[in-house]
Amino acid sequence: MDKNAIKSLVDEALNKVYSGNMRENKGSIENHSTKNSLQYFKDLAGGNTSALNERESIINELKNIDTQKIIKDIDE
Amino acid sequence: MSNINSAMLQNETSDIITEIINELYIIAKFHNINIPQDYIKESIEEIVVFYEKYLICFESRFCNIDFYKIACWFCVIMATKMYNFYKSKNLENKNWIALIIIYIKYLFIRLRKDGYILKEKNYDIKIMKMVVLEIKGKNDFGIGKNGLYMLFKIATLIDKS
Numbered sequence: 658m659d660k661n662a663i664k665s666l667v668d669e670a671l672n673k674v675y676s677g678n679m680r681e682n683k684g685s686i687e688n689h690s691t692k693n694s695l696q697y698f699k700d701l702a703g704g705n706t707s708a709l710n711e712r713e714s715i716i717n718e719l720k721n722i723d724t725q726k727i728i729k730d731i732d733e
Numbered sequence: 734m735s736n737i738n739s740a741m742l743q744n745e746t747s748d749i750i751t752e753i754i755n756e757l758y759i760i761a762k763f764h765n766i767n768i769p770q771d772y773i774k775e776s777i778e779e780i781v782v783f784y785e786k787y788l789i790c791f792e793s794r795f796c797n798i799d800f801y802k803i804a805c806w807f808c809v810i811m812a813t814k815m816y817n818f819y820k821s822k823n824l825e826n827k828n829w830i831a832l833i834i835i836y837i838k839y840l841f842i843r844l845r846k847d848g849y850i851l852k853e854k855n856y857d858i859k860i861m862k863m864v865v866l867e868i869k870g871k872n873d874f875g876i877g878k879n880g881l882y883m884l885f886k887i888a889t890l891i892d893k894s
Contacts, residue, residue, distance in 0.1 A: 658758060658770055664751040666774050670781040671750075675741040678785070682740045682795050688788060689796035691847045691889050695749070698800065701756070702748035712756065715842055716763055722838055724764060724831040731862040732830055 737788070740795050749798045750777075757807055757836065764835050766828050768811065776810045783878075800843065801885040808836040809864060809878035816868050833864050840885055849888050860884065 689695070700708035754777060761768055780803060787802070788795055815829035837860055841851055851857060860876065867875025876884070 658773060660751060660755045662770075663755050663758065663773065663777075664747065666777045667747050667750045667754065667781075670778045671742060671747055673778070674781050674785050675738045678738045679736045680789075682735050682737045684788065684792040684794040686791060686793045687796050688793040688799055690749075690798060690800045693847045694800040694843060695797055697846070698749045698752040699745070701752045711846075712759075715839065716760060718842060719760055719835055719838060720763060722764075722835060724834045727834050727858065727861065728827050728830050730858060731865055732827065
């Protein structure tokens, strides 16, 4: 499944829920992301090289996780 | 004051959700977990519907998409779908636990990128176990999609005294 297919599903879901939804966007708590994460995902959407490199380093870090060993520890 | 549809139906909102889900999909794939397309579709819809209900329930004004909400909810919703499938078919498959493990490790990496480091290393394992117990129905010891989200969210909101 590629990113374009995911994007279509996201657009479809957002349209289903929010198209014609005229309630006021109000509330006492502000709903937002951390600045760093927000910028990272914006950069990924824009194809920014530094963000893509960051993704690669995250994937590499996660590759070393021994899931089978942890499963033994947590699944009694 | 703007309406929720004009706040939500922006390219940026859609792009950010897409990038988060795409990253979660890619990470799973690198661990040989191929998430089925229908699960992705169902999960995205569940997340967007729940996002709206959450904003109303907790009287929250939407400013921009909260990464930790999408990632934590996706983790629990997807693992639950996989668990329910294996259980209904009497299949011994622990992929759903592997998914929880890599997603919680991933969430701690992103938390670190946001400037917050987990000091007690074994607590990530404890959180994974709590999510597994919740999905298995042992709710007294478990933590669900909102608890998981709030745990990461609150870590980003606390300053050292």
